[in-house]
Amino acid sequence: MTSPHTYLNHHRERHLQELSEWLSIPSVSALSAHKADTARAAEWLAEALERAGLEHVEVRQTAGHPIVYADHLHAPGKPTVLVYGHYDVQPVDPLHLWTTPPFEPQVRGGKLYARGATDDKGQLFLHIKAAEALLAAGELPVNLKFCIEGEEEVASPNLPPYLAQERERLACDAILISDSSLLEPGRPSICTGLRGLCSLELTLRTAATDLHSGLYGGGVPNALHALVALLATLRDEQGRIAVDGFYEGVPELTADLRAELAKQDVDETMLQGELGLQALVGEAGYTFVERTGARPTLELNGVWGGFQGEGTKTVIPKEAHAKITCRLVGQQDPAQVLERVARHLRAHAGPGAELAIAPGEQAPAFSIDPGHPVLQLAADAYEAAYGTRAIFTKDGGSIPIVAAFAQELRAPVVLMGFGLPTENLHAPDEHFHLDNYDKGLQTIVRYLELLGSQSPA
Amino acid sequence: MTSPHTYLNHHRERHLQELSEWLSIPSVSALSAHKADTARAAEWLAEALERAGLEHVEVRQTAGHPIVYADHLHAPGKPTVLVYGHYDVQPVDPLHLWTTPPFEPQVRGGKLYARGATDDKGQLFLHIKAAEALLAAGELPVNLKFCIEGEEEVASPNLPPYLAQERERLACDAILISDSSLLEPGRPSICTGLRGLCSLELTLRTAATDLHSGLYGGGVPNALHALVALLATLRDEQGRIAVDGFYEGVPELTADLRAELAKQDVDETMLQGELGLQALVGEAGYTFVERTGARPTLELNGVWGGFQGEGTKTVIPKEAHAKITCRLVGQQDPAQVLERVARHLRAHAGPGAELAIAPGEQAPAFSIDPGHPVLQLAADAYEAAYGTRAIFTKDGGSIPIVAAFAQELRAPVVLMGFGLPTENLHAPDEHFHLDNYDKGLQTIVRYLELLGSQSPA
Numbered sequence: 001m002t003s004p005h006t007y008l009n010h011h012r013e014r015h016l017q018e019l020s021e022w023l024s025i026p027s028v029s030a031l032s033a034h035k036a037d038t039a040r041a042a043e044w045l046a047e048a049l050e051r052a053g054l055e056h057v058e059v060r061q062t063a064g065h066p067i068v069y070a071d072h073l074h075a076p077g078k079p080t081v082l083v084y085g086h087y088d089v090q091p092v093d094p095l096h097l098w099t100t101p102p103f104e105p106q107v108r109g110g111k112l113y114a115r116g117a118t119d120d121k122g123q124l125f126l127h128i129k130a131a132e133a134l135l136a137a138g139e140l141p142v143n144l145k146f147c148i149e150g151e152e153e154v155a156s157p158n159l160p161p162y163l164a165q166e167r168e169r170l171a172c173d174a175i176l177i178s179d180s181s182l183l184e185p186g187r188p189s190i191c192t193g194l195r196g197l198c199s200l201e202l203t204l205r206t207a208a209t210d211l212h213s214g215l216y217g218g219g220v221p222n223a224l225h226a227l228v229a230l231l232a233t234l235r236d237e238q239g240r241i242a243v244d245g246f247y248e249g250v251p252e253l254t255a256d257l258r259a260e261l262a263k264q265d266v267d268e269t270m271l272q273g274e275l276g277l278q279a280l281v282g283e284a285g286y287t288f289v290e291r292t293g294a295r296p297t298l299e300l301n302g303v304w305g306g307f308q309g310e311g312t313k314t315v316i317p318k319e320a321h322a323k324i325t326c327r328l329v330g331q332q333d334p335a336q337v338l339e340r341v342a343r344h345l346r347a348h349a350g351p352g353a354e355l356a357i358a359p360g361e362q363a364p365a366f367s368i369d370p371g372h373p374v375l376q377l378a379a380d381a382y383e384a385a386y387g388t389r390a391i392f393t394k395d396g397g398s399i400p401i402v403a404a405f406a407q408e409l410r411a412p413v414v415l416m417g418f419g420l421p422t423e424n425l426h427a428p429d430e431h432f433h434l435d436n437y438d439k440g441l442q443t444i445v446r447y448l449e450l451l452g453s454q455s456p457a
Numbered sequence: 458m459t460s461p462h463t464y465l466n467h468h469r470e471r472h473l474q475e476l477s478e479w480l481s482i483p484s485v486s487a488l489s490a491h492k493a494d495t496a497r498a499a500e501w502l503a504e505a506l507e508r509a510g511l512e513h514v515e516v517r518q519t520a521g522h523p524i525v526y527a528d529h530l531h532a533p534g535k536p537t538v539l540v541y542g543h544y545d546v547q548p549v550d551p552l553h554l555w556t557t558p559p560f561e562p563q564v565r566g567g568k569l570y571a572r573g574a575t576d577d578k579g580q581l582f583l584h585i586k587a588a589e590a591l592l593a594a595g596e597l598p599v600n601l602k603f604c605i606e607g608e609e610e611v612a613s614p615n616l617p618p619y620l621a622q623e624r625e626r627l628a629c630d631a632i633l634i635s636d637s638s639l640l641e642p643g644r645p646s647i648c649t650g651l652r653g654l655c656s657l658e659l660t661l662r663t664a665a666t667d668l669h670s671g672l673y674g675g676g677v678p679n680a681l682h683a684l685v686a687l688l689a690t691l692r693d694e695q696g697r698i699a700v701d702g703f704y705e706g707v708p709e710l711t712a713d714l715r716a717e718l719a720k721q722d723v724d725e726t727m728l729q730g731e732l733g734l735q736a737l738v739g740e741a742g743y744t745f746v747e748r749t750g751a752r753p754t755l756e757l758n759g760v761w762g763g764f765q766g767e768g769t770k771t772v773i774p775k776e777a778h779a780k781i782t783c784r785l786v787g788q789q790d791p792a793q794v795l796e797r798v799a800r801h802l803r804a805h806a807g808p809g810a811e812l813a814i815a816p817g818e819q820a821p822a823f824s825i826d827p828g829h830p831v832l833q834l835a836a837d838a839y840e841a842a843y844g845t846r847a848i849f850t851k852d853g854g855s856i857p858i859v860a861a862f863a864q865e866l867r868a869p870v871v872l873m874g875f876g877l878p879t880e881n882l883h884a885p886d887e888h889f890h891l892d893n894y895d896k897g898l899q900t901i902v903r904y905l906e907l908l909g910s911q912s913p914a
Contacts, residue, residue, distance in 0.1 A: 199769045206734065207732050208732060211732065213756045213782060213784060214784065214854030217853060218739050218754030218756075218784065219749040220734055220737060221734065221738045222756055222757060224688075225692060227760070228685040228688040229692075232686045275665060275673075276664050277663065277664050278663070278678070279678065281677065281809050282677070288676045292674065292675050296675070297670070297675030299670045299682075300774075301763050301773075302765050302770070302772075303760060303761065305759070308778070312817050312818055314758060316758075317758070317759070321765070325670060325769060327670060327675065351738050352735045352737075353735070354735055360769050361769055396670075396671045396673070397672060
């Protein structure tokens with residue numbers, strides 16, 4: 001038997017050929033015209049898992065696109081690792097901006113171009129081939145499970161019920177997801193936090209009809225004045241959210257975490273220039289990276305009311321509107337935050353203002369201690385492949401399924417990305433750097449080996 | 458010779474016939490298709506003035522529609538009265554909502570229906586026939602001038618230059634305008650104040666592009682937060698405008714004026730119900746009538762920025778907008794108020810916000826002391842015709858030409874209306890109550906007689 005690395009080197013061309021074959025299937029989950037293609041990509045995946053040596057391969061039909069399961073459970077006493085990924089891809093419009101057709105993969109300048117090359121078929125493929133190589137070498141040192149969906153690009157409607165239903169079958173010691181990016185070329189990172197989200201829409205009414213400002217101005221409530229006065233109470237002068245209890249569940253930043261986040265060394269002056277900002281502003285006492293990654297926020301996404309046309313209209317608007325989203329961290333409870341924001345709005349609405357508040361999305365934050373052994377081993381594995389230890393970051397965005405996995409399976413989630421932020425995901429000319437393809441395979445093989453040297457949690 | 462009243466009674470049918478003839482000319486100033494009709498209405502007017510016995514009748518061409526002048530200056534040592542009015546009318550859409558065609562005048566239930574019946578041909582006609590009656594009786598006791606335009610419904614673009622150019626010819630001791638309403642049937646009123654106006658549009662920018670709230674939320678300025686915080690500073694908690702110097706030139710309300718305004722006895726509870734308001738709000742220490750008639754205001758007419766569509770969009774908007782108008786009273790200078798509001802906005806814009814302020818319209822307020830003899834005599838004249846003395850009101854709206862007349866000719870303006878607020882001006886089925894036609898003639902004849910018994914100012 002040959003070593004996994006020798007195996008991967010030896011079969012590299014065949015593997016890239018296989019990946020290209022998969023990438024040529026237009027599994028666009030959002031478009032019903034591609035429903036059969038998406039099913040074909042699931043079948044292709046199931047066969048690839050089977051060929052790699054995995055067992056119990058199953059294509060589970062759902063109300064939408066199938067979920068593919070496979071496992072290899074022959075390492076008693078060793079940790080169980082669950083790999084999540086997705087085989088569906090984004091639509092390709094505008095097609096004319098692609099240098100080569102999105103479903104005719106092509107390698108140019110060390111990069112593989114195709115829709116799905118980095119998001120997520122290309123990254124997910126690394127896990128299949130790492131497993132194949134370890135199995136071929138007779139060295140797969142962990143129990144391995146795959147749970148791959150085809151609806152990530154359409155908000156995963158059928159995944160949470162599947163997780164709940166198959167909780168026992170999916171039980172594991174670590175969840176491994178490669179659907180993100182390095183910090184920059186040669187600088188691996190592991191995301192240890194994603195912010196949660198909640199949203200609401202506010203309608204404020206003061207009168208049955210719009211009123212003429214000549215006849216009524218100064219004597220009746222103006223919905224816009226009432227709205228701006230109300231919305232202005234949401235933040236204080238230090239940039240803190242002034243809603244009672246808003247920060248409940250927000251962890252204090254430890255000196256260690258601040259030091260870790262500082263490693264991202266964002267050049268705030270350069271960033272300000274790039275975004276065309278006069279100033280970077282935010283909660284007093286925190287850096288930009290802390291504010292956007294490790295602190296919650298409340299943002300007005302839209303505000304409107306009254307006359308928006310050309311010229312002057314002397315109207316006193318009867319109603320005004322606002323859309324608000326909060327990004328949450330730590331243990332903040334989305335439903336509770338929504339309720340508290342709503343209570344704040346009701347308590348601060350001026351006389352004559354009637355409020356209607358429609359709650360919207362809710363998703364909890366995801367957070368993991370970088371000191372957790374499975375994260376430290378992941379950083380070790382990156383170091384072995386890249387020569388640089390991964391740093392631990394906090395992302396300000398929200399990926400609801402990550403929190404869903406963590407909560408449903410009660411296992412640590414390792415967000416181990418091999419893409420780059422510049423690889424045009426969701427855009428024309430999506431691509432994947434083959435350098436990271438190779439280093440990704442090395443990292444994953446090394447990671448599974450390191451995990452296999454541990455006792456299960 | 459017969460008395461003016463006998464004359465008016467005797468010729469009433471002929472006069473109404475003449476008015477109907479004039480009303481049947483569709484002098485819609487806003488529509489170029491009616492340009493010839495509008496000119497024809499001016500010619501008709503000139504002939505009517507001539508027939509009434511006025512002299513120096515002139516149809517002056519302008520860049521738009523003609524201005525008609527006439528006078529009768531044979532009362533040496535007596536006051537000179539200038540009558541202003543307009544012979545143009547509003548468009549008639551939606552035509553299908555008219556019970557009878559707008560340019561086929563018809564009397565139904567004591568009301569004359571036609572476009573222009575109350576606004577303003579019908580009311581203006583009273584002055585022509587009052588003059589005719591007084592001249593026929595050999596009793597016109599004042600010097601009388603007519604200055605009648607055909608562009609009132611399109612903002613009078615050619616009137617102010619005409620006033621400036623013809624200042625000497627138009628010199629007078631009182632300007633008489635009948636283009637407004639009684640308070641309600643049987644309750645005459647004289648408007649002694651109109652609010653001025655100034656407007657601006659504000660654009661607030663914080664970034665070169667909209668930003669994603671996941672990546673940047675909490676770390677960058679949000680144009681909407683900056684806007685609501687800024688706009689919320691414009692009013693204080695007592696409902697006062699918090700702009701430095703805003704109230705400069707605003708007269709204190711005297712006990713007399715407050716008593717006069719209180720005569721309007723607005724039922725605030727009923728008004729609140731009619732407008733669908735939860736509360737009447739405004740500047741502390743003033744009644745509704747005072748707030749809307751005798752106090753200035755600053756109103757947000759429109760505010761917008763960010764996402765207004767359905768659902769959630771986690772955007773941090775790069776810019777936000779507001780439209781603001783102020784209603785002014787007393788000696789407030791529109792340009793100075795605009796400058797002070799702009800200065801306030803610049804001084805209170807938070808960090809990271811860049812402002813662009815576009816000034817809009819400017820018109821000074823009009824105000825006259827109800828104690829002025831020409832107003833007291835007007836109230837006496839109303840009392841003679843209606844059996845009720847006219848009360849003095851302050852209107853919250855703005856009619857820029859009134860202030861223009863007062864300023865250019867330096868004479869008191871008497872706003873002596875005979876319409877009713879319910880007569881559908883600018884709407885289908887416009888009409889004029891013939892009861893007020895008759896009482897209006899009596900009031901004007903009496904008023905000219907009373908003025909004639911005075912020495913000139």
